[in-house]
Amino acid sequence: MNEQEKAEVNLSTEEKFKEAARIVFTKKGYAATKTRDIAEQAGLNLALLNYYFRSKEKLFEIIMIEKVQQLFAFISPALNDTNTSLEEKIDWVAVNYIEMLTKNPDLPIFVLSEIRTNPERFAKIIQLNTFVLKSHFVKQLAERKPGINPVQLFLNFLGMLIFPFIAKPVFHSTSAMSDDMFNQLLEDRKTLVPKWMKLMLE
Amino acid sequence: MNEQEKAEVNLSTEEKFKEAARIVFTKKGYAATKTRDIAEQAGLNLALLNYYFRSKEKLFEIIMIEKVQQLFAFISPALNDTNTSLEEKIDWVAVNYIEMLTKNPDLPIFVLSEIRTNPERFAKIIQLNTFVLKSHFVKQLAERKPGINPVQLFLNFLGMLIFPFIAKPVFHSTSAMSDDMFNQLLEDRKTLVPKWMKLMLE
DNA sequence: GTCTATAGAGGGATAGAC
Protein backbone atom coordinates (compact mmCIF):
# COMPACT_ATOMS: atom_id res chain seq x y z
CA MET A 1 0.00 0.00 0.00
CA ASN A 2 1.57 3.28 -1.10
CA GLU A 3 1.26 6.67 0.56
CA GLN A 4 -1.65 7.83 -1.55
CA GLU A 5 -3.69 4.71 -0.93
CA LYS A 6 -3.02 5.05 2.76
CA ALA A 7 -4.15 8.67 2.63
CA GLU A 8 -7.37 7.69 0.88
CA VAL A 9 -8.19 4.94 3.34
CA ASN A 10 -7.33 7.22 6.24
CA LEU A 11 -9.60 10.03 5.12
CA SER A 12 -11.96 11.07 7.87
CA THR A 13 -15.57 9.94 7.51
CA GLU A 14 -16.57 13.53 6.89
CA GLU A 15 -13.99 13.90 4.13
CA LYS A 16 -15.08 10.62 2.52
CA PHE A 17 -18.63 11.95 2.29
CA LYS A 18 -17.46 15.22 0.80
CA GLU A 19 -15.36 13.45 -1.79
CA ALA A 20 -18.30 11.21 -2.72
CA ALA A 21 -20.63 14.21 -2.84
CA ARG A 22 -18.26 16.06 -5.21
CA ILE A 23 -18.39 13.15 -7.61
CA VAL A 24 -22.13 12.45 -7.52
CA PHE A 25 -23.42 16.03 -7.39
CA THR A 26 -21.14 17.10 -10.23
CA LYS A 27 -22.19 14.19 -12.38
CA LYS A 28 -25.95 14.21 -11.78
CA GLY A 29 -26.82 17.64 -10.46
CA TYR A 30 -28.57 18.38 -7.17
CA ALA A 31 -32.12 17.28 -7.99
CA ALA A 32 -31.18 13.93 -9.53
CA THR A 33 -28.78 13.02 -6.73
CA LYS A 34 -30.07 10.75 -3.96
CA THR A 35 -28.43 10.72 -0.55
CA ARG A 36 -28.23 6.95 -0.98
CA ASP A 37 -26.03 7.46 -4.06
CA ILE A 38 -23.61 9.54 -2.03
CA ALA A 39 -23.50 7.05 0.85
CA GLU A 40 -22.91 4.20 -1.57
CA GLN A 41 -20.19 6.11 -3.44
CA ALA A 42 -18.54 6.82 -0.08
CA GLY A 43 -18.94 3.21 1.09
CA LEU A 44 -20.58 4.47 4.27
CA ASN A 45 -23.87 4.19 6.11
CA LEU A 46 -26.61 6.55 4.98
CA ALA A 47 -27.53 7.67 8.51
CA LEU A 48 -24.02 9.02 8.96
CA LEU A 49 -24.55 11.56 6.21
CA ASN A 50 -27.20 13.30 8.29
CA TYR A 51 -25.14 12.91 11.43
CA TYR A 52 -22.26 14.84 9.85
CA PHE A 53 -24.06 17.31 7.58
CA ARG A 54 -27.64 17.57 8.92
CA SER A 55 -29.17 17.46 5.44
CA LYS A 56 -28.56 16.89 1.72
CA GLU A 57 -29.04 20.62 1.19
CA LYS A 58 -26.32 21.58 3.67
CA LEU A 59 -23.84 19.13 2.17
CA PHE A 60 -24.62 20.45 -1.28
CA GLU A 61 -23.94 24.03 -0.23
CA ILE A 62 -20.52 23.06 1.08
CA ILE A 63 -19.61 21.38 -2.21
CA MET A 64 -21.14 24.16 -4.29
CA ILE A 65 -19.10 26.89 -2.61
CA GLU A 66 -15.96 24.91 -3.41
CA LYS A 67 -16.97 24.45 -7.03
CA VAL A 68 -17.92 28.07 -7.63
CA GLN A 69 -14.57 29.10 -6.18
CA GLN A 70 -12.82 26.62 -8.41
CA LEU A 71 -14.55 27.88 -11.56
CA PHE A 72 -14.32 31.62 -10.98
CA ALA A 73 -11.76 32.36 -8.31
CA PHE A 74 -9.15 30.19 -9.97
CA ILE A 75 -8.34 32.87 -12.54
CA SER A 76 -9.10 35.87 -10.34
CA PRO A 77 -5.58 36.44 -8.95
CA ALA A 78 -4.10 36.30 -12.44
CA LEU A 79 -6.71 38.71 -13.83
CA ASN A 80 -6.07 41.16 -11.00
CA ASP A 81 -2.29 41.14 -11.14
CA THR A 82 -1.25 44.76 -11.75
CA ASN A 83 2.27 43.72 -12.69
CA THR A 84 1.44 41.77 -15.83
CA SER A 85 0.48 42.99 -19.30
CA LEU A 86 -2.76 42.16 -21.06
CA GLU A 87 -0.93 39.70 -23.30
CA GLU A 88 0.76 37.98 -20.37
CA LYS A 89 -2.58 37.53 -18.63
CA ILE A 90 -4.14 36.05 -21.76
CA ASP A 91 -1.29 33.59 -22.23
CA TRP A 92 -1.24 32.44 -18.63
CA VAL A 93 -4.98 32.11 -18.15
CA ALA A 94 -5.52 30.23 -21.42
CA VAL A 95 -2.96 27.56 -20.61
CA ASN A 96 -3.80 27.15 -16.95
CA TYR A 97 -7.57 27.38 -17.25
CA ILE A 98 -7.66 24.77 -20.01
CA GLU A 99 -5.47 22.50 -17.90
CA MET A 100 -7.67 22.93 -14.83
CA LEU A 101 -10.84 22.31 -16.85
CA THR A 102 -9.35 19.26 -18.53
CA LYS A 103 -9.01 17.78 -15.05
CA ASN A 104 -12.58 18.89 -14.18
CA PRO A 105 -14.50 18.75 -17.45
CA ASP A 106 -17.97 18.67 -15.84
CA LEU A 107 -17.26 21.69 -13.64
CA PRO A 108 -18.57 24.49 -15.91
CA ILE A 109 -21.87 22.93 -16.93
CA PHE A 110 -22.52 21.71 -13.40
CA VAL A 111 -22.00 25.11 -11.80
CA LEU A 112 -23.77 27.09 -14.51
CA SER A 113 -26.81 24.85 -14.64
CA GLU A 114 -27.19 24.81 -10.85
CA ILE A 115 -26.99 28.61 -10.82
CA ARG A 116 -29.73 28.79 -13.40
CA THR A 117 -31.96 26.41 -11.44
CA ASN A 118 -31.53 28.36 -8.23
CA PRO A 119 -30.08 31.83 -8.86
CA GLU A 120 -30.90 33.34 -5.45
CA ARG A 121 -28.71 30.86 -3.67
CA PHE A 122 -25.64 32.12 -5.47
CA ALA A 123 -25.90 35.86 -5.04
CA LYS A 124 -23.95 35.54 -1.80
CA ILE A 125 -21.36 33.12 -3.10
CA ILE A 126 -20.25 34.89 -6.24
CA GLN A 127 -18.64 38.26 -5.95
CA LEU A 128 -18.47 38.69 -9.67
CA ASN A 129 -17.95 42.42 -9.58
CA THR A 130 -14.81 42.23 -7.53
CA PHE A 131 -13.41 39.04 -8.92
CA VAL A 132 -14.05 39.39 -12.58
CA LEU A 133 -16.05 42.28 -14.04
CA LYS A 134 -14.02 44.92 -12.21
CA SER A 135 -10.75 43.07 -12.57
CA HIS A 136 -7.54 44.70 -13.71
CA PHE A 137 -7.84 42.55 -16.83
CA VAL A 138 -11.13 44.19 -17.82
CA LYS A 139 -9.63 47.64 -17.16
CA GLN A 140 -6.75 46.78 -19.46
CA LEU A 141 -9.19 45.61 -22.13
CA ALA A 142 -11.10 48.90 -21.88
CA GLU A 143 -7.88 50.90 -22.30
CA ARG A 144 -6.72 48.87 -25.27
CA LYS A 145 -10.04 48.96 -27.16
CA PRO A 146 -11.79 52.14 -26.00
CA GLY A 147 -14.67 51.88 -28.50
CA ILE A 148 -15.92 48.50 -27.36
CA ASN A 149 -17.56 47.22 -24.19
CA PRO A 150 -14.78 45.23 -22.50
CA VAL A 151 -17.34 42.69 -21.33
CA GLN A 152 -17.71 41.66 -24.98
CA LEU A 153 -14.06 40.68 -25.21
CA PHE A 154 -14.15 39.11 -21.80
CA LEU A 155 -17.11 36.94 -22.85
CA ASN A 156 -15.20 35.86 -25.95
CA PHE A 157 -12.19 34.90 -23.90
CA LEU A 158 -14.10 32.88 -21.31
CA GLY A 159 -16.39 31.46 -23.98
CA MET A 160 -13.55 30.19 -26.13
CA LEU A 161 -12.03 28.53 -23.04
CA ILE A 162 -15.20 27.12 -21.47
CA PHE A 163 -17.53 26.36 -24.39
CA PRO A 164 -15.70 23.24 -25.60
CA PHE A 165 -16.35 21.65 -22.22
CA ILE A 166 -20.02 22.62 -22.33
CA ALA A 167 -20.36 21.14 -25.81
CA LYS A 168 -18.35 18.02 -25.04
CA PRO A 169 -21.34 15.81 -24.13
CA VAL A 170 -22.82 16.50 -27.56
CA PHE A 171 -19.75 15.22 -29.36
CA HIS A 172 -19.66 12.28 -27.01
CA SER A 173 -23.28 11.21 -27.21
CA THR A 174 -23.07 11.24 -30.98
CA SER A 175 -19.66 9.55 -31.12
CA ALA A 176 -18.68 12.40 -33.40
CA MET A 177 -15.26 12.69 -31.80
CA SER A 178 -12.96 10.39 -29.87
CA ASP A 179 -11.46 11.31 -26.53
CA ASP A 180 -8.03 11.56 -28.12
CA MET A 181 -9.24 13.95 -30.79
CA PHE A 182 -10.97 16.10 -28.20
CA ASN A 183 -7.88 16.26 -26.00
CA GLN A 184 -5.69 17.20 -28.95
CA LEU A 185 -8.14 19.95 -29.81
CA LEU A 186 -7.87 21.31 -26.25
CA GLU A 187 -4.09 21.09 -26.31
CA ASP A 188 -4.02 23.15 -29.52
CA ARG A 189 -6.36 25.69 -27.95
CA LYS A 190 -3.77 26.63 -25.33
CA THR A 191 -1.90 28.54 -28.04
CA LEU A 192 -4.76 29.22 -30.47
CA VAL A 193 -7.05 31.07 -28.05
CA PRO A 194 -4.36 33.64 -27.13
CA LYS A 195 -3.62 34.11 -30.82
CA TRP A 196 -7.29 34.81 -31.61
CA MET A 197 -7.68 37.10 -28.61
CA LYS A 198 -4.73 39.19 -29.78
CA LEU A 199 -6.32 39.51 -33.22
CA MET A 200 -9.38 41.03 -31.54
CA LEU A 201 -7.18 43.55 -29.74
CA GLU A 202 -5.55 44.97 -32.87
CA MET B 1 -61.19 38.45 -26.44
CA ASN B 2 -58.77 38.78 -29.35
CA GLU B 3 -57.74 36.09 -31.77
CA GLN B 4 -54.65 35.06 -29.88
CA GLU B 5 -56.48 34.65 -26.59
CA LYS B 6 -59.10 32.60 -28.35
CA ALA B 7 -56.38 30.43 -29.83
CA GLU B 8 -54.83 29.87 -26.42
CA VAL B 9 -58.11 28.95 -24.80
CA ASN B 10 -58.97 26.70 -27.70
CA LEU B 11 -55.74 24.74 -27.52
CA SER B 12 -56.37 21.04 -27.20
CA THR B 13 -55.81 19.51 -23.80
CA GLU B 14 -52.82 17.66 -25.16
CA GLU B 15 -51.32 20.88 -26.53
CA LYS B 16 -51.90 22.69 -23.24
CA PHE B 17 -49.89 20.02 -21.45
CA LYS B 18 -47.09 20.26 -23.98
CA GLU B 19 -46.94 24.02 -23.68
CA ALA B 20 -46.86 23.78 -19.87
CA ALA B 21 -44.21 21.06 -20.07
CA ARG B 22 -42.02 23.23 -22.33
CA ILE B 23 -42.08 25.99 -19.73
CA VAL B 24 -41.52 23.90 -16.62
CA PHE B 25 -38.97 21.40 -17.99
CA THR B 26 -36.91 24.19 -19.58
CA LYS B 27 -36.90 26.22 -16.40
CA LYS B 28 -36.24 23.46 -13.84
CA GLY B 29 -34.77 20.54 -15.75
CA TYR B 30 -36.15 17.01 -15.81
CA ALA B 31 -35.24 15.81 -12.34
CA ALA B 32 -36.52 18.88 -10.47
CA THR B 33 -39.82 18.99 -12.37
CA LYS B 34 -42.88 17.44 -10.73
CA THR B 35 -45.77 16.24 -12.83
CA ARG B 36 -47.94 18.27 -10.44
CA ASP B 37 -46.03 21.42 -11.51
CA ILE B 38 -46.87 20.75 -15.13
CA ALA B 39 -50.54 20.08 -14.42
CA GLU B 40 -50.77 23.28 -12.38
CA GLN B 41 -49.01 25.32 -15.07
CA ALA B 42 -51.45 23.90 -17.62
CA GLY B 43 -54.44 24.50 -15.35
CA LEU B 44 -55.44 20.87 -15.82
CA ASN B 45 -56.00 17.76 -13.75
CA LEU B 46 -52.93 15.69 -12.96
CA ALA B 47 -54.52 12.38 -13.94
CA LEU B 48 -54.98 13.69 -17.48
CA LEU B 49 -51.25 13.97 -17.96
CA ASN B 50 -50.90 10.21 -17.68
CA TYR B 51 -54.00 9.67 -19.77
CA TYR B 52 -52.45 11.62 -22.67
CA PHE B 53 -48.75 10.84 -22.33
CA ARG B 54 -48.54 7.65 -20.24
CA SER B 55 -45.64 8.99 -18.14
CA LYS B 56 -43.50 11.98 -17.23
CA GLU B 57 -40.62 10.36 -19.12
CA LYS B 58 -42.61 10.06 -22.37
CA LEU B 59 -43.79 13.66 -22.21
CA PHE B 60 -40.23 14.77 -21.56
CA GLU B 61 -38.94 12.94 -24.61
CA ILE B 62 -41.47 14.68 -26.82
CA ILE B 63 -40.41 18.10 -25.54
CA MET B 64 -36.72 17.25 -25.66
CA ILE B 65 -36.81 16.25 -29.32
CA GLU B 66 -38.39 19.60 -30.12
CA LYS B 67 -35.79 21.49 -28.13
CA VAL B 68 -32.80 19.68 -29.60
CA GLN B 69 -34.16 20.39 -33.06
CA GLN B 70 -34.61 24.01 -32.15
CA LEU B 71 -31.06 24.38 -30.86
CA PHE B 72 -29.18 22.49 -33.57
CA ALA B 73 -31.37 22.09 -36.61
CA PHE B 74 -32.29 25.76 -36.66
CA ILE B 75 -28.97 26.71 -38.25
CA SER B 76 -28.45 23.50 -40.20
CA PRO B 77 -30.09 24.58 -43.50
CA ALA B 78 -28.08 27.80 -43.55
CA LEU B 79 -24.83 25.97 -42.81
CA ASN B 80 -25.50 23.46 -45.59
CA ASP B 81 -26.49 25.96 -48.28
CA THR B 82 -24.06 25.39 -51.17
CA ASN B 83 -25.05 28.67 -52.82
CA THR B 84 -23.77 31.03 -50.11
CA SER B 85 -20.22 32.07 -49.28
CA LEU B 86 -18.55 31.52 -45.92
CA GLU B 87 -19.01 35.20 -45.09
CA GLU B 88 -22.69 35.16 -45.99
CA LYS B 89 -23.27 32.14 -43.77
CA ILE B 90 -21.51 33.81 -40.86
CA ASP B 91 -23.52 37.00 -41.22
CA TRP B 92 -26.87 35.25 -41.49
CA VAL B 93 -26.34 32.73 -38.71
CA ALA B 94 -25.02 35.32 -36.25
CA VAL B 95 -28.03 37.59 -36.60
CA ASN B 96 -30.69 34.91 -36.70
CA TYR B 97 -29.25 32.62 -34.06
CA ILE B 98 -28.88 35.49 -31.59
CA GLU B 99 -32.45 36.53 -32.29
CA MET B 100 -33.79 33.01 -31.79
CA LEU B 101 -31.80 32.55 -28.57
CA THR B 102 -32.94 35.93 -27.26
CA LYS B 103 -36.48 34.59 -27.47
CA ASN B 104 -35.39 31.29 -25.86
CA PRO B 105 -32.57 32.22 -23.49
CA ASP B 106 -32.78 29.06 -21.38
CA LEU B 107 -32.67 26.76 -24.39
CA PRO B 108 -28.89 26.13 -24.63
CA ILE B 109 -28.18 25.41 -20.99
CA PHE B 110 -31.32 23.29 -20.69
CA VAL B 111 -30.48 21.08 -23.67
CA LEU B 112 -26.77 20.83 -22.93
CA SER B 113 -27.20 20.00 -19.27
CA GLU B 114 -29.84 17.35 -19.97
CA ILE B 115 -27.55 15.77 -22.55
CA ARG B 116 -24.78 15.62 -20.01
CA THR B 117 -27.03 14.02 -17.40
CA ASN B 118 -28.26 11.38 -19.80
CA PRO B 119 -26.03 11.14 -22.90
CA GLU B 120 -27.32 7.77 -24.16
CA ARG B 121 -30.81 9.12 -24.62
CA PHE B 122 -29.59 11.64 -27.19
CA ALA B 123 -27.48 9.55 -29.48
CA LYS B 124 -30.58 8.85 -31.55
CA ILE B 125 -31.90 12.40 -31.54
CA ILE B 126 -28.83 14.30 -32.63
CA GLN B 127 -27.39 13.66 -36.04
CA LEU B 128 -24.44 15.91 -35.42
CA ASN B 129 -22.33 14.51 -38.20
CA THR B 130 -24.85 15.29 -40.88
CA PHE B 131 -26.23 18.47 -39.48
CA VAL B 132 -23.18 20.23 -38.27
CA LEU B 133 -19.74 18.65 -38.27
CA LYS B 134 -19.96 17.58 -41.91
CA SER B 135 -21.81 20.70 -43.01
CA HIS B 136 -20.90 22.71 -46.06
CA PHE B 137 -19.91 25.47 -43.65
CA VAL B 138 -17.21 23.30 -42.04
CA LYS B 139 -15.95 22.30 -45.49
CA GLN B 140 -15.66 25.95 -46.42
CA LEU B 141 -13.76 26.63 -43.19
CA ALA B 142 -11.33 23.81 -43.97
CA GLU B 143 -10.68 25.21 -47.45
CA ARG B 144 -10.14 28.73 -46.21
CA LYS B 145 -7.77 27.81 -43.38
CA PRO B 146 -6.09 24.55 -44.45
CA GLY B 147 -3.63 24.47 -41.55
CA ILE B 148 -6.22 24.43 -38.79
CA ASN B 149 -8.86 21.97 -37.63
CA PRO B 150 -12.14 23.52 -38.83
CA VAL B 151 -13.85 22.29 -35.68
CA GLN B 152 -11.76 24.83 -33.77
CA LEU B 153 -13.25 27.72 -35.73
CA PHE B 154 -16.69 26.19 -35.57
CA LEU B 155 -16.44 25.95 -31.78
CA ASN B 156 -15.42 29.61 -31.62
CA PHE B 157 -18.38 30.63 -33.73
CA LEU B 158 -20.97 28.68 -31.78
CA GLY B 159 -19.29 29.55 -28.48
CA MET B 160 -19.35 33.29 -29.16
CA LEU B 161 -23.05 33.00 -30.01
CA ILE B 162 -24.18 30.64 -27.25
CA PHE B 163 -21.88 31.37 -24.31
CA PRO B 164 -23.49 34.69 -23.33
CA PHE B 165 -26.76 32.81 -22.75
CA ILE B 166 -25.01 30.14 -20.69
CA ALA B 167 -23.34 32.81 -18.56
CA LYS B 168 -26.43 34.98 -18.23
CA PRO B 169 -27.62 33.50 -14.90
CA VAL B 170 -24.27 34.44 -13.36
CA PHE B 171 -24.66 38.10 -14.26
CA HIS B 172 -28.23 37.97 -13.08
CA SER B 173 -27.72 36.29 -9.73
CA THR B 174 -25.02 38.82 -8.88
CA SER B 175 -26.96 41.80 -10.22
CA ALA B 176 -23.82 42.60 -12.15
CA MET B 177 -25.77 43.59 -15.23
CA SER B 178 -29.28 44.83 -15.95
CA ASP B 179 -31.57 43.25 -18.52
CA ASP B 180 -31.24 46.30 -20.74
CA MET B 181 -27.45 46.19 -20.68
CA PHE B 182 -27.48 42.50 -21.49
CA ASN B 183 -29.85 42.97 -24.41
CA GLN B 184 -27.75 45.80 -25.80
CA LEU B 185 -24.71 43.58 -25.54
CA LEU B 186 -26.49 40.89 -27.56
CA GLU B 187 -27.66 43.39 -30.14
CA ASP B 188 -24.06 44.57 -30.63
CA ARG B 189 -22.94 40.97 -30.99
CA LYS B 190 -24.95 40.52 -34.16
CA THR B 191 -22.33 42.56 -36.01
CA LEU B 192 -19.34 42.01 -33.72
CA VAL B 193 -19.27 38.21 -33.88
CA PRO B 194 -19.08 38.17 -37.72
CA LYS B 195 -16.32 40.79 -37.55
CA TRP B 196 -14.28 38.65 -35.13
CA MET B 197 -14.89 35.49 -37.13
CA LYS B 198 -13.56 37.15 -40.28
CA LEU B 199 -10.42 38.22 -38.41
CA MET B 200 -9.80 34.55 -37.61
CA LEU B 201 -10.12 33.65 -41.29
CA GLU B 202 -7.44 36.03 -42.53
C1' DG C 1 -19.52 7.40 15.98
C1' DT C 2 -21.89 3.79 13.68
C1' DC C 3 -25.55 0.81 12.89
C1' DT C 4 -30.80 -0.94 11.99
C1' DA C 5 -35.28 0.18 11.62
C1' DT C 6 -38.71 3.20 10.54
C1' DA C 7 -41.19 7.49 10.50
C1' DG C 8 -43.07 10.80 7.42
C1' DA C 9 -43.52 13.38 3.27
C1' DG C 10 -43.49 13.60 -1.65
C1' DG C 11 -44.34 12.26 -6.12
C1' DG C 12 -45.58 9.09 -10.24
C1' DA C 13 -49.17 6.53 -11.65
C1' DT C 14 -53.82 4.27 -11.74
C1' DA C 15 -58.70 2.67 -10.44
C1' DG C 16 -63.09 3.68 -11.01
C1' DA C 17 -67.05 6.95 -10.85
C1' DC C 18 -69.18 10.25 -13.78
Place this chain on the structure above:
DNA sequence: GTCTATCCCTCTATAGAC
Protein backbone atom coordinates in the same frame (compact mmCIF):
# COMPACT_ATOMS: atom_id res chain seq x y z
C1' DG D 1 -62.36 12.80 -21.56
C1' DT D 2 -62.25 14.37 -16.95
C1' DC D 3 -62.55 14.04 -12.15
C1' DT D 4 -61.48 12.31 -7.01
C1' DA D 5 -59.35 9.31 -4.25
C1' DT D 6 -55.68 6.61 -3.37
C1' DC D 7 -52.06 3.26 -4.07
C1' DC D 8 -47.33 2.45 -3.53
C1' DC D 9 -42.78 3.24 -4.00
C1' DT D 10 -38.84 6.23 -3.17
C1' DC D 11 -36.35 9.33 -0.64
C1' DT D 12 -34.91 12.32 3.27
C1' DA D 13 -34.36 12.34 7.89
C1' DT D 14 -34.43 10.65 12.68
C1' DA D 15 -35.05 7.51 16.79
C1' DG D 16 -32.80 4.55 19.48
C1' DA D 17 -29.72 0.38 20.32
C1' DC D 18 -24.93 -0.61 20.59
